[in-house]
Amino acid sequence: MGEPPDLVHLDYREPRLRLLLRHHSYAFHALRSALQSASRDARSSAEPQLQSWFYDASEHQLALLEAVLERLARSADGRPLAVLLIPIERDMQRYAREGPDPLSAQLRALAEGSNLRIVNLLPYMAERYRTWSEYRLFCDYHWSRFGNRTAFEHVLDALGDDFYAARSGS
Numbered sequence: 001m002g003e004p005p006d007l008v009h010l011d012y013r014e015p016r017l018r019l020l021l022r023h024h025s026y027a028f029h030a031l032r033s034a035l036q037s038a039s040r041d042a043r044s045s046a047e048p049q050l051q052s053w054f055y056d057a058s059e060h061q062l063a064l065l066e067a068v069l070e071r072l073a074r075s076a077d078g079r080p081l082a083v084l085l086i087p088i089e090r091d092m093q094r095y096a097r098e099g100p101d102p103l104s105a106q107l108r109a110l111a112e113g114s115n116l117r118i119v120n121l122l123p124y125m126a127e128r129y130r131t132w133s134e135y136r137l138f139c140d141y142h143w144s145r146f147g148n149r150t151a152f153e154h155v156l157d158a159l160g161d162d163f164y165a166a167r168s169g170s
Contacts, residue, residue: 054101089132
């Protein structure tokens with residue numbers, strides 16, 4: 001892939017007042033949600049494009065991701081390393097409209113012949129049930145028990161016994 005981009009260590013520290021408000025104020029969250037909603041409404045068009053990193057990652061973002069994964073794989077010293085690609089609702093909607101995502105194909109090519117295993121949950125979850133609500137809690141976007149179970153079953157199946165045997169040293 002050529003030279004990896006320079007990786008910069010970023011230590012993001014949230015301003016103390018914002019941190020305090022985010023952790024202890026319902027009003028802060030309500031105001032932030034209202035502002036985000038108003039901003040979305042102002043930007044919306046007849047057919048809004050759902051941004052999905054499975055489909056919309058820039059070349060620079062992909063190069064950074066590949067560089068990080070290559071470093072992780074090297075630091076594992078030959079031990080198997082699994083990377084899960086975890087979808088959200090908009091990823092499933094884009095998958096339903098556009099089919100297979102370009103991200104997983106690119107990462108599979110990177111992983112070929114290495115200790116890196118890519119497990120893409122997007123096609124499995126999108127094809128199993130078409131509605132995201134099957135996988136998440138009704139109150140937010142965290143996975144429900146069913147969503148966790150579905151992901152677990154696919155990861156277990158995708159990695160297979162050889163991955164777990166290699167990891168445990170058996």
